[in-house]
Amino acid sequence: MKKTIAIQGIQGSNHHKVAQAYFGDEVQLDECLSFDALVHSLMHGKCNYAIMALENTIAGSIIPNYALIDANNIHINGEYYLNIHHHLMALPNQTIQDITEVCSHPMALLQCKEFFKQYPQIKLVEDVDTAAVAQKIEQQQLKGIAAIATKTAAELFNLEILSGEIQTIKTNATRFVILQKEKPTNGIDQIDKASLRFELDHKRGSLATILNVMSDCKLNLTKIQSLPIIETPWKYAFFVDVTFESYENYTKAISILEIMTTSLKVLGTYKNQRNS
Amino acid sequence: MKKTIAIQGIQGSNHHKVAQAYFGDEVQLDECLSFDALVHSLMHGKCNYAIMALENTIAGSIIPNYALIDANNIHINGEYYLNIHHHLMALPNQTIQDITEVCSHPMALLQCKEFFKQYPQIKLVEDVDTAAVAQKIEQQQLKGIAAIATKTAAELFNLEILSGEIQTIKTNATRFVILQKEKPTNGIDQIDKASLRFELDHKRGSLATILNVMSDCKLNLTKIQSLPIIETPWKYAFFVDVTFESYENYTKAISILEIMTTSLKVLGTYKNQRNS
Incomplete structure (x- = not known):
């Protein structure tokens, strides 16, 4: 199946x-x-x-x-x-000067914001999906409206690319x-990365202590992000990604973090795709 | 002046x-x-x-x-x-059922997304400013279009509030x-917070070492955010906010961080508004 x-x-x-x-x-x-x-x-x-x-x-x-x-x-x-590659596309036989409105996903609009500075007449409109706009333009034969989407979407929905690679940052x-939904049952040999969430009191050095434990257990930090917890002033949540070579070291770190942090949650353990 | x-x-x-x-x-x-x-x-x-x-x-x-x-x-x-308080507003004598389009700043749209789930007929359109949309609705007497803006904007531009406090998270x-533009010349007694940016090699424990220095110098971390540096794989930039009681301790920490990090930049030193 x-x-x-x-x-x-x-x-x-x-x-x-x-x-x-x-x-x-x-x-x-x-x-x-x-x-x-x-x-x-x-x-x-x-x-x-x-x-x-x-x-x-x-x-x-x-x-x-x-x-x-x-x-x-x-x-x-x-x-x-x-x-991500963003392309501006519309029904065939139109130029960019014919376009008055561009609809796409908010993230795509944000990522192409620089490009549209040269076309102040174009209105940017949020929509739920990049490809869905391309589909709608074809289905309803909408003139004057362009989508920001992938090349595949242009092919699927018979649109013409007016300008390619319009994202601000090329890489x-x-x-x-x-x-x-269920907890994954990845084999240990398939796991070298984990995503964690935990909370800490706003006490001087509390995060440093946690990072020391991670470092001692040979975990590499690839991402860290603090977020204030809205309902609890002076308490912070952290989203952290770590990579590691030994699963044993990872479980050792987790057992220590469980004691030293509040509400530790393993969001997932999986294969690091950046190295593979 | x-x-x-x-x-x-x-x-x-x-x-x-x-x-x-x-x-x-x-x-x-x-x-x-x-x-x-x-x-x-x-x-x-x-x-x-x-x-x-x-x-x-x-x-x-x-x-x-x-x-x-x-x-x-x-x-x-x-x-x-x-x-932030977001209110939905339009020209007088309309109900929310008359509205087909809501224009506002992308952040305001995001913050009110839950509210609009009950009105799937309303199209959400990005605009440059919350209040500017309110102004435009009045100037052009636009029916069927609503703004998300402040109470002040409703008063200034003679709009009626259709629904108040529509932001998802109330606090x-x-x-x-x-x-x-110029470097501020705040007196030392006015300064108890700093925003820093620095880069670190992706070496195990490098961030822990930096946070240890901060902790030893009695700096409290109130925000941390890692960002990959696009052009330089495996190098990370960190945006960090710290608060402190003694300016002397802060300058001591900075002089150590200048040696231990790359491209340390003090984005600003100022008065912590959360405590005052």
């Missing part, structure tokens, strides 16, 4: 690209038009895995997505880095995570 | 609120319709100070704004925390910073 993979967006979106790269072509897609819908699909057993963008080099961490993973106790089972890698 | 304060947005915006709270009413406003324009105003001497939103509890850090401060070598001279504090 084919696996069902929930993606944010439709066929031709960047999430679809990640699904293909990670799981191959032999999958069923569950196309979700928001990250909330994506999580809903996963929690209600409508898919085996869900793919979610988690951070990129321009906007940093997508904090609301961290909150979704945390609140629903979802597990991270893997990661994938994709270089715009986005990190996606592969999510599942 | 009145001071000129550059704000993102126009009269009635949240940046305007911060300008009033921080500098009082006796100021001249330079209304900028983007953060880029705000920085341009500051760099070209069109204002004495600029006010910029830097982080909030939903979206986390506004990473592109950190990049603007860093790239232009601007100085942080102070900070201000504002609880939605946003941190603003006061920026200036």
Whole structure:
């Protein structure tokens, strides 16, 4: 039986690209038009895995997505880095001067903001998905409106690329995570990275002490992000990613962190994709 | 002579609120319709100070704004925390069912996303400023379009509030910073917080060592954020905020960090507004 993979967006979106790269072509897609819908699909057993963008080099961490993973106790089972390429596309036989409105996902609009400075007449409109706009332009034969989407979307929906590679930063890698509802049962030899969340009191040196433990246990920090906890002044939550060579060292660190932090949660243990 | 304060947005915006709270009413406003324009105003001497939103509890850090401060070598001279209240407003004598489009700043749309789930017929459109949309609705007498903005904006532009306090998280504090071009000359007794940026090689324990130094010098960490440096794989930049009681301890820490980190930059030293 084919696996069902929930993606944010439709066929031709960047999430679809990640699904293909990670799981191959032999999958069923569950196309979700928001990250909330994506999580809903996963929690209600409508898919085996869900793919979610988690951070990129321009906007940093997508904090609301961290909150979704945390609140629903979802597990991270893997990661994938994709270089994002944004192309401006519209119905054939139009020039960029004919375009008055560009609709796309907020993150795509943000990542192409510099490009549109030279076209002040173009209105930027948020939509739920990059590829869904391309589809809508074809279905409704919308003139004067352009989408920002992938080359695949242009091909799928018979649009013409007006300008290619319009993203501000040309090496715009986005990190996606592969999510599942149940705790993954990856073999220990497949695991060399972990995502953690913990809380600390606002006491001088509390984070330094934790990082010392990690360092002593030979964990490498690849990401750290503090977030104030809204309901609890002077308490902070930290999202931390670590890589390691020995799983034994990792479990040793975790057993110490469980004592030294509050509400320690392992969001997932998986294979580091950056080295593979 | 009145001071000129550059704000993102126009009269009635949240940046305007911060300008009033921080500098009082006796100021001249330079209304900028983007953060880029705000920085341009500051760099070209069109204002004495600029006010910029830097982080909030939903979206986390506004990473592109950190990049603007860093790239232009601007100085942080102070900070201000504002609880953001978003209200939905339109021309009088309309109900929420008459509304087909809501235009606002991307951050305001994000912060009210939950509210609009119950109104799928409403299209969310990005605009440059919360208050500017309210102004446009009045000037052009636009029916069917609503703004998300402050109560002040509703009063200024004669709009009716259709629904109040529509932000998802009710205690939605946003941190603003006061920026200036020249290095501030705050008295030492006025300084108990600093914003730093530094780079570290991806070597195990490198961040722990730095935090140990900070802790030994009695600095309290209030924010930490790692960012990969795009052009340099395996090198990380860190944005860190610290508070302290003794300025002498702070300068001691800085002199050690200058040796132990790469490209240490003090983005600003100022008065911690959270305690005052």
